[in-house]
Each structure stands twice: as structure tokens, then as C-alpha cells.
Amino acid sequence: MSQIDRVTVLGAGVLGSQIAWHSAFKGKTVVVYDLDAEPLGRCRTAHEQYASIYLGQLGARPEDIAATRGRLTYTNDLGSAVAAADLVIEAVPEIPEVKTDVYEKISGLLADHALVVTNSSTLLPSDFAAATGRPEKFCALHFANLIWSMNVVEVMAHPGTAADTLTQVTEYAIEIGMVPVPVQKEQNGYVLNTWLVPLLNAAQTLVTNGVSIPEDVDRTFLIANRGCAIGPMGMVDVIGMKTVFDVLAYWGTRSGDQQMLDNAAYIKKVFLDEGKLGMHSGQGYYAYPDPAYARPDFLAAPDKSAVPGIVERATLS
Structure with a gap:
């Protein structure tokens, strides 16, 4: 097993909601953070829809769904959301200023060992590495939508990413059933x-x-x-x-x-x-x-x- 058990997803939008639910379904303890109550409410509603999908399409049992729900926490308190995280997945809007602001806010709130990844779909990890305050523990981990069936995830480093970070992040991806695709150089849009x-x-x-x-x-x-x-x-x-x-x-x-x-x-x-x-x-x-x-x-x-x-x-x- 990887060293990643506690996962925090920053951003309760479409893909953030999917990553959170799927990670919890695969046994991770997950905190979903969003700034406002409304997107958290939509996330909860989406998770009930995912429960039906996992029961109907993935062969999940009712007890699996109950256990998944038990591993999920929802909050708009950023400090408590990231304090115990082994891995923080940033899934906020695809706006550079918004992402940078989030990284700067969490940089002093994380445990020393915590890894941070961006789920950005078109922006580069080097755009944000300095803002994280831990560039060696930062890379991109980009999921595809409909994560339960389109189970591809792209792993992209920036020049300062440590090999151990890539190892842990890739192991986590495999543990939750993803097919990791290494991106061999920084590329806007990934593969x-x-x-x-x-x-x-x-x-x-x-x-x-x-x-x-x-x-x-x-x-x-x-x-x-x-x-x-x-x-x-x-x-x-x-x-x-x-x-x-x-x-x-x-x-x-x-x-x-x-x-x-x-x-x-x-x-x-x-x-x-x-x-x-x-x-x-x-x-x-x-x-x-x-x-x-x-x-x-x-x-x-x-x-x-x-x-x-x-x-x-x-x-x-």
C-alpha cells in the first residue's frame, strides 16, 4: 500500500465530487472542501447519484456504499480540511489566480509529509509549484470525467518534483483502480x-x-x-x-x-x-x-x- 490514506479534495465541483466519492469507495478516508455551502450540497446530491451508479453498474453492495459514506466528510473550513491530509487534490476552477490563491492559503496548514497535486486539465504544475511552498512534493494528477468507467489518470511532474512524490501518487492512483499515464514533459493539455x-x-x-x-x-x-x-x-x-x-x-x-x-x-x-x-x-x-x-x-x-x-x-x- 502507498503511504496515502487520508485524502482531501479541494473543490466540490463535477470532477472533485467524483474523485472524492471514488477514493472513499476504494477505501481512502476523504475530506471534501469547498468555500461555500451550496457546492457542498450539490456534491452530497451527486454522491447519492453515484451510489446508485456504483450499485447498478459496478456491482457494489449496500454495505460498500454505507462504508463509502462513512469515509466521507464535507467542510468549508480549510484548516481542518487539510490538517491531517496525506494527499491534497486541488480541483478548483480552471483559473490560474484561483488556484494560486488556494495553494498559498494551504501552504502553512499542511503536515510536513503531505503531498499536493493539481487536477488541472490544461495548466502546468510549474505554474503553481512555488505557491505550494513544497515544490518537491507537488505534481499534476489529472483525472478524466466519469471516473468509475473512464479510469485514466495523467501524472505530470515539473522540474522540481521529487521521484518519491511521483512514486506515491502513482501508487495511490493504482490503488483506486486508475490507469496511470505518465506525461514525459510538461504539456498544456497533457495527453x-x-x-x-x-x-x-x-x-x-x-x-x-x-x-x-x-x-x-x-x-x-x-x-x-x-x-x-x-x-x-x-x-x-x-x-x-x-x-x-x-x-x-x-x-x-x-x-x-x-x-x-x-x-x-x-x-x-x-x-x-x-x-x-x-x-x-x-x-x-x-x-x-x-x-x-x-x-x-x-x-x-x-x-x-x-x-x-x-x-x-x-x-x-
Whole structure:
């Protein structure tokens, strides 16, 4: 076993909630921290949904779920959240200033042995190593969404990361059932998001610019990639509108990409301003728990009664 038993997850959003629940399910003692009560409440609700998923899809027993709940604590007290942690997983919004602020606040609150990792999806560990106050005990550990089925985790060091830190973090990942993917040099986007962000941005561009509707974007993807369970617009829902907005807005600004900024503005107006956060809230491009893309007829050839609607959309205005 690794030396990691007590895990603190900073950030009760979509992926933070998943990491916390799954780690507890795999036997770790977990504290979930968030600044406000509202996201902690959503996290608790999400954990009840995960309980049903683990019972129905992973073969968990009721006693396993009860034990998982018993290993979880929720708090908005940062000091108590991190005081006993062997590993702190930062999963706060994908905004550099927010992450830096969190690292600076916890730097004097941690036990000497505690390791810190970032679950950032596009930012580099070297961006934050100094702010942690323990750069040798810091690296990136990036999880994929739907952690119970998409069980990949990316391990990325910065130049000052100690080998022992990488060893312990990788052992922890394996203990909770992940497939560790080593990233051999610092890379914005790691492996997963280096290809995923361009895919999602291209798909969102089709919707933002009125070229296609979300369902047809996903149909083309799923037919071209038979066997995949979810298309890019469904992926946006799974990742969560706030995270997708943060990534597009940050990188659109940094690269001067107006289309990416337009895509971010679309997501803000259509979803975030309306309180639609994606799968986590029950509504994004699709309605959950029964999204259209999961229905058996989603990729079926349509009946001829669909012709007028198809022709209407294909007629240039």
C-alpha cells in the first residue's frame, strides 16, 4: 500500500465530487472542501447519484456504499480540511489566480509529509509549484470525467518534483483502480486534453455558428466512431459548462482566438446564465438522467416523416 490514506479534495465541483466519492469507495478516508455551502450540497446530491451508479453498474453492495459514506466528510473550513491530509487534490476552477490563491492559503496548514497535486486539465504544475511552498512534493494528477468507467489518470511532474512524490501518487492512483499515464514533459493539455479541447472547441464552433444542431454533431461523431458511448456535445455536459467556459475563455484570451471566445460567450449566455451546468445539474445540451444520445434509436436511420424537418434545416436562409 502507498503511504496515502487520508485524502482531501479541494473543490466540490463535477470532477472533485467524483474523485472524492471514488477514493472513499476504494477505501481512502476523504475530506471534501469547498468555500461555500451550496457546492457542498450539490456534491452530497451527486454522491447519492453515484451510489446508485456504483450499485447498478459496478456491482457494489449496500454495505460498500454505507462504508463509502462513512469515509466521507464535507467542510468549508480549510484548516481542518487539510490538517491531517496525506494527499491534497486541488480541483478548483480552471483559473490560474484561483488556484494560486488556494495553494498559498494551504501552504502553512499542511503536515510536513503531505503531498499536493493539481487536477488541472490544461495548466502546468510549474505554474503553481512555488505557491505550494513544497515544490518537491507537488505534481499534476489529472483525472478524466466519469471516473468509475473512464479510469485514466495523467501524472505530470515539473522540474522540481521529487521521484518519491511521483512514486506515491502513482501508487495511490493504482490503488483506486486508475490507469496511470505518465506525461514525459510538461504539456498544456497533457495527453487527454491536447486532443480533447480542440475536438470540443470544433464541435462547439459548429453549434455557435449555426452550422449544425448539437444532436447532429454528436450523431456524426458516434456514427464515424462506432462503439463510442458519447459524442462531443455530450462530453461538454459531462465535463460541466463552468469548466468548459473557463478553459475556452482562458485559452481564447491567451491565444487571441476570437472563435474560442465566441464559443465561451455562447456557453455563458445559453447555459451558465440560465443555471444549466450540464449533467451535474440535470440539464445541459441534453436532459439527464435520460439524454437523447443514450437512447437506442439515436443513431437509427429516420422515418420519412423526418424529411420536412431535415429539409428545413438544410435550406439556406
